[in-house]
Amino acid sequence: MAQPAGGEAGGGGDADLGRYRSPLVSRYSSPEMAFNFSEAKKFSTWRRLWLYLARGERMLGLPITEEQLQEMESQLENIDYKMAAEEEKKLRHDVMAHVHTFAHCCPKAAAIIHLGATxxxxxxxxxxxxxxxxxxxxxxxxxxxxxxxxxxxxxxxxxxxxxxxxxxxxxxxxxxxxxxxxxxxxxxxxxxxxxxxxxxxxxxxxxxxxxxxxxxxxxxxxxxxxxxxxxxxxxxxxxxxxxxxxxxxxxxxxxxxxxxxxxxxxxxxxxxxxxxxxxxxxxxxxxxFEKEQIGSSAMPYKRxxxxxxxxxxxxxxxxxxxxxxxxxxxxxxxxxxxxxxxxxxxxxxxxxxxxxxxxxxxxxxxxxxxxYPKVIERHIRQELPFMATENIIMAMVKAGGNRQDCHERIRVLSQQAAAVVKQEGGDNDLMSRVRSDPYFSPIHGQLQLLLDPSSFIGCAPQQVVRFLEQEVGPMLVRYASQMEGKVELEL
Missing domain, CATH: 1.20.200.10 (Fumarase/aspartase (Central domain))
Structure with missing residues (x-):
């Protein structure tokens, strides 16, 4: 159903500023959803339903003429809202107010509007x-x-x-x-x-x-x-x-x-x-973040x-x-x-x-x-050495070391590195400590590989591909013709 002229969300003259308006309509919502719940949609649909009822009743033998139906159809959008408001004030019944208003502009069909309905x-x-x-x-x-x-x-x-x-x-x-x-x-x-x-x-x-x-x-x-x-x-x-x-x-x-x-x-x-x-x-x-957007009235740097x-x-x-x-x-x-x-x-x-x-x-x-990849990388560098300790232990064992001895040595070095981070505000220097400890010399050449972030992400990339291909893609097929268009926010 087409939106009538002047039906834009948030419209209205200066007089509207003296009355509360829901921000959902005046500030945020799309014109199509605002119209869907509008008075114009509601009351024109009422009239359409009265037409459907009369049309069905005629098809089944009630004495309703085609002329009456055409008269109703010609007045579906011609709603005298002022008259409807006056009728409702008098009758204290919104449906009957609109029955009378519809009947007023459909004198030939007046007798059969709302026939049998509640x-x-x-x-x-x-x-x-x-x-x-x-x-x-x-x-x-x-x-x-x-x-x-x-x-x-x-x-x-x-x-x-x-x-x-x-x-x-x-x-x-x-x-x-x-x-x-x-x-x-x-x-x-x-x-x-x-x-x-x-x-x-x-x-x-x-x-x-x-x-x-x-x-x-x-x-x-x-x-x-x-x-x-x-x-x-x-x-x-x-x-x-x-x-x-x-x-x-x-x-x-x-x-x-x-x-x-x-x-x-x-x-x-x-x-x-x-x-x-x-x-x-x-x-x-x-x-x-828009070029001229302001994040804070007091703190210009904020985003x-x-x-x-x-x-x-x-x-x-x-x-x-x-x-x-x-x-x-x-x-x-x-x-x-x-x-x-x-x-x-x-x-x-x-x-x-x-x-x-x-x-x-x-x-x-x-x-x-x-x-921001560089920030992400920095955060990984700060935490990955601790996460890599198990890999370091396993590499040392493969190189002939004793697991319990290795565990104790890496535990001590980890606590020292944690103290630098937490107490001194410094960077995580666990790997520097491992590199300078002769005990770990058998795996010094492997440390860069052991700290490669891509070796810590498991099956995540494959999961993404399978999920998008097998679940998401098929769900979106029926909406393929409605995917175009970007949203630009006015506020």
Whole structure:
């Protein structure tokens, strides 16, 4: 559905500055996601659903004319919002306000608009359409992030870097292998979003408490026509299936499924961007930094990872939003209660808008990630001698030495080198001590080889290649036509 003119996110005149506007729309989100949750999309979809209902009812024999249908179709986008607001203020009912507003511009069709339906026919079915379209916006964005990271991982598949456990130096890994840990989480998210999208069904035409009693009455007790109407409207709305049983609403567990996968995505993005922030502190990796960007108003030298910080900040909000649909589903009394409405008006749009923001921002980050090999090498040099002690012991044993004697000698030298690093702030001089100790003379010629970082990365490069080829590549095939385009952040 095309976005109407003037529908850009964050637009508005000076009068808007005197009212709160959600930063998700005014500052961050994409125009397409902002429009997906807009009033224009919502109310024009209501009208479209009324048209589908009337069209289906005519096909099944109710006295509705083609002229009435054409009149409705001609007015789908011609919504008098001022009149609708006045009607809602008077009626205290948003759906009936829009029924009256639609009827006002469709005098010939007025009598058959909303025939047999309840408010949730337009409300819930529109929500399901919007959720479906929201996933369709997010999925290619997530695929693009995975694709960008896959290119980065492939480029650095064999580039040794210091690994960390407990944020303490551990065995070496590679830059590409670490990136694959991020990609794997995002691939799980891609599968989760695809599943949630594919499992969405339509509420269809179910009536006031889900029994379809009003439609059975319209069709004079013909159950087959009631079922066929449900099928026709569902098909016109672009869905393959309906929820076979509902109360007045579709089960609010559907909202849990939708928001849960987005909250899970938020956790993945938070972890990735936290890693980037920590690596930025180590000066091993940086997100894009604009030529005129200011990192601090007081400290001109700073290059803060503000994009990653923004992702973490918004991801925390996204992770918390799943609590809303969980509690809403838990307190839906019997066939429905209205305490879901106000909550869902907030949490569902915010979940998709927030996911949209963090994916766009993460794409921008991944399209400009840089590493600093010399810094990475320096950190490896500082820690690798300690990690190489076992290799040194094994080499000495092969040269005829005694393992226990060698272990004690290397232990003493390691403690001396550690004291230089920790107490004096010096560089790790363990290898200099080994080279100057006659005991290790049988392997002095091997030390350079024993300290080659590439001998400490195990199967990391091969793992990267296999993972990208066998898992990531096939997942991205269906999005191949949507991979183009870079993200430029305005703020």
């Amino acid at each position: 408010s949730c026919y337009v409300g819930d079915n529109t929500d399901l359409i919007v959720l479906r379209d929201g996933f369709d916006i997010l999925l290619p964005k997530l695929a693009r992030v995975i694709s960008r990271l896959a290119g980065f991982a492939q480029e650095h598949a064999a580039h040794p870097t210091l690994g960390f456990t407990h944020y303490q130096p551990a065995q070496l890994t590679t830059v590409g292998k670490r990136c694959c840990l991020w990609i794997q989480d995002l691939c799980m998210d891609l599968r989760n979003l695809e599943r949630a999208r594919s499992e969405l069904r339509f509420r269809g035409v179910k009536g006031t408490t889900g029994t379809q009693a009003s439609f059975l009455q319209l069709f004079e007790g013909d159950h087959s026509k009631v079922e066929e109407l449900d099928r026709l409207v569902t098909e016109m709305a672009g869905f393959q299936q309906t929820y076979m049983v509902t109360g007045q609403t579709y089960s609010r567990k559907v909202d849990i499924d939708s928001v849960a996968v987005l909250s899970s995505l938020g956790a993945s993005v938070h972890k990735i961007c936290t890693d980037i922030r920590l690596l930025a502190n180590l000066k091993e990796m940086e997100e894009p 803060n990872p503000m994009r990653s910080e923004r992702c973490c900040s918004l991801a925390r909000h996204l992770m918390m939003l799943v609590l809303d649909p969980l509690q809403t589903a838990a307190v839906q009394w019997f066939e429905r209660t209205l305490d879901d409405s106000a909550n869902r008006r907030i949490c569902l749009p915010e979940a998709f808008l927030t996911a949209d923001v963090i994916l766009s921002t993460l794409q921008n980050i991944t399209e400009g990630l840089v590493i």
